[in-house]
Amino acid sequence: MPSVGHSAVLGTAGSGKTTLALYRAAYLSEQSLPHAGRTLLLTFNKTLVTYLNYLKPTELQNVRIETYHTFARGYLNNRSKMSWNCICDPESRNSFISQAVKAVEAGYEPSKFFKRPLDFFLDEIQWIFGHGITSLDEYVEVERVGRIDTNLSRKLRPVMYKILETYVEIRTANGKLYDWDDIAISVRKEFEEDSSPRLYKHIIVDEGQDFSPEMIRSLAAAIPEDGSISFFGDVAQQIYGQRMSWRSAGLNIPQQWLFKENYRNTKQIAQLGLAISKMTFFQGIPDLVEPLSPKADGALPTLVECKDRDQQIEIALRAAKSGGKTQSVAILVKDRAQEMIFSSVLGANATRLHRDLQVWNDGPGIYHGTFHAAKGLEFDVVIIPFLDADNLPDQDYIASHSEEDGLRHDGRLLYVAVTRAKTSLVLLFTGELTPLLPVDESLYQRVKP
Ligand SMILES: Nc1ncnc2c1ncn2[C@@H]1O[C@H](COP(=O)(O)OP(=O)(O)OP(=O)(O)O)[C@@H](O)[C@H]1O
Numbered sequence: 001m002p003s004v005g006h007s008a009v010l011g012t013a014g015s016g017k018t019t020l021a022l023y024r025a026a027y028l029s030e031q032s033l034p035h036a037g038r039t040l041l042l043t044f045n046k047t048l049v050t051y052l053n054y055l056k057p058t059e060l061q062n063v064r065i066e067t068y069h070t071f072a073r074g075y076l077n078n079r080s081k082m083s084w085n086c087i088c089d090p091e092s093r094n095s096f097i098s099q100a101v102k103a104v105e106a107g108y109e110p111s112k113f114f115k116r117p118l119d120f121f122l123d124e125i126q127w128i129f130g131h132g133i134t135s136l137d138e139y140v141e142v143e144r145v146g147r148i149d150t151n152l153s154r155k156l157r158p159v160m161y162k163i164l165e166t167y168v169e170i171r172t173a174n175g176k177l178y179d180w181d182d183i184a185i186s187v188r189k190e191f192e193e194d195s196s197p198r199l200y201k202h203i204i205v206d207e208g209q210d211f212s213p214e215m216i217r218s219l220a221a222a223i224p225e226d227g228s229i230s231f232f233g234d235v236a237q238q239i240y241g242q243r244m245s246w247r248s249a250g251l252n253i254p255q256q257w258l259f260k261e262n263y264r265n266t267k268q269i270a271q272l273g274l275a276i277s278k279m280t281f282f283q284g285i286p287d288l289v290e291p292l293s294p295k296a297d298g299a300l301p302t303l304v305e306c307k308d309r310d311q312q313i314e315i316a317l318r319a320a321k322s323g324g325k326t327q328s329v330a331i332l333v334k335d336r337a338q339e340m341i342f343s344s345v346l347g348a349n350a351t352r353l354h355r356d357l358q359v360w361n362d363g364p365g366i367y368h369g370t371f372h373a374a375k376g377l378e379f380d381v382v383i384i385p386f387l388d389a390d391n392l393p394d395q396d397y398i399a400s401h402s403e404e405d406g407l408r409h410d411g412r413l414l415y416v417a418v419t420r421a422k423t424s425l426v427l428l429f430t431g432e433l434t435p436l437l438p439v440d441e442s443l444y445q446r447v448k449p
Contacts, residue, residue: 003035012291013419014264029062037201046355054360088176100166117400130212191221208233216249266298301425327380382421389432
């Protein structure tokens with residue numbers, strides 16, 4: 001891959017993107033080579049930074065690994081564009097946006113538009129910020145590529161934009177200059193006005209599918225002309241944001257590489273991952289890379305039909321405790337509430353996958369966390385309880401979005417979870433099985449406890 005300009009690697013799950021991102025960092029920062037320069041390796045969440053720092057060889061001196069948001073905050077601080085506690089947390093953001101909807105509604109004729117669920121407005125504002133849109137004209141003009149579910153008519157866009165502006169006013173009045181979505185707009189603008197030498201010559205993005213186009217644009221502005229951006233991503237694993245395409249960033253990428261070999265999963269686990277990615281709710285994703293079947297043989301994923309939820313919990317814990325003696329075992333669930341069920345029982349005997357995780361231990365042991373927190377990681381055994389039709393897709397998400405959108409959203413989460421397993425996968429459910437899993441019986445070994 002060239003050391004100047006922009007390159008993209010699109011790869012399937014377990015195809016070595018993270019591994020290669022680290023090798024690339026080693027290559028681009030190697031001081032004996034002519035292209036060498038300080039290198040920044042960015043990823044999406046803090047757990048993955050901890051994991052990458054664990055994988056990183058100690059001799060990589062000229063490489064910094066952090067999340068995009070740490071980088072953004074640090075840079076703006078350096079430019080005196082930050083003040084104490086000036087980034088809006090998600091709860092306050094939700095409250096400010098809700099206030100903004102009500103404030104704008106008061107100035108209009110009664111309309112169903114304002115009665116839409118709060119999530120609709122949150123998502124729309126995230127989408128607008130993610131695309132770096134900063135004026136009503138731009139918003140009215142923009143074509144809604146890749147976002148079929150909330151295609152807001154052009155007539156309603158001025159009202160929506162008014163809500164966005166009111167939200168920013170309320171937020172600013174509360175001392176919050178940014179939120180986690182519009183900070184990238186400020187970073188890009190700041191770099192465009194900043195003529196000082198750049199700190200990093202090369203930037204590598206891992207898990208790039210979750211970076212908004214504006215984040216990527218801000219990174220392109222952060223490097224010198226002889227620098228490089230290397231993008232590693234898998235669109236099937238996009239689990240944050242509003243399914244924005246990284247391609248909307250408009251980078252000039254003369255060549256891209258496709259990684260089709262899956263080095264992580266056994267053939268049987270990969271086949272289930274592939275079958276999920278072929279389900280209807282995955283269709284129409286641009287840039288999806290279809291994996292080749294791995295060579296490593298293993299057992300079929302186990303599908304355990306339990307009589308009730310308690311039995312699912314009991315079996316998950318039992319399997320984790322016995323497996324965790326010799327292997328790394330992760331119990332992965334949908335949300336924090338479900339995670340609590342396991343953390344309260346496992347306590348200090350297990351590691352919670354969480355942003356505050358400081359050290360990564362690769363040895364045997366039990367891990368637990370949400371699907372989101374497991375992003376980019378891998379374990380010998382993955383146990384996924386609560387694969388019940390009324391739990392996945394999430395009913396609240398469906399209520400505030402749509403059935404189709406719920407399937408698409410949670411289908412990707414489940415894909416991420418399933419593809420974390422290296423050798424064994426245990427799937428637990430009660431009653432009706434989630435429609436997110438394929439019905440093909442040959443993909444599983446069914447077990448009744
Ligand atoms: N060329 C290779 N040969 C053998 N094993 C490899 C190779 N590249 C990566 N691996 C191993 O395959 C596993 C998956 O690699 P890695 O985590 O880099 O994949 P990834 O593409 O980032 O996955 P994901 O997107 O699913 O998180 C790791 O255990 C890694 O050590």
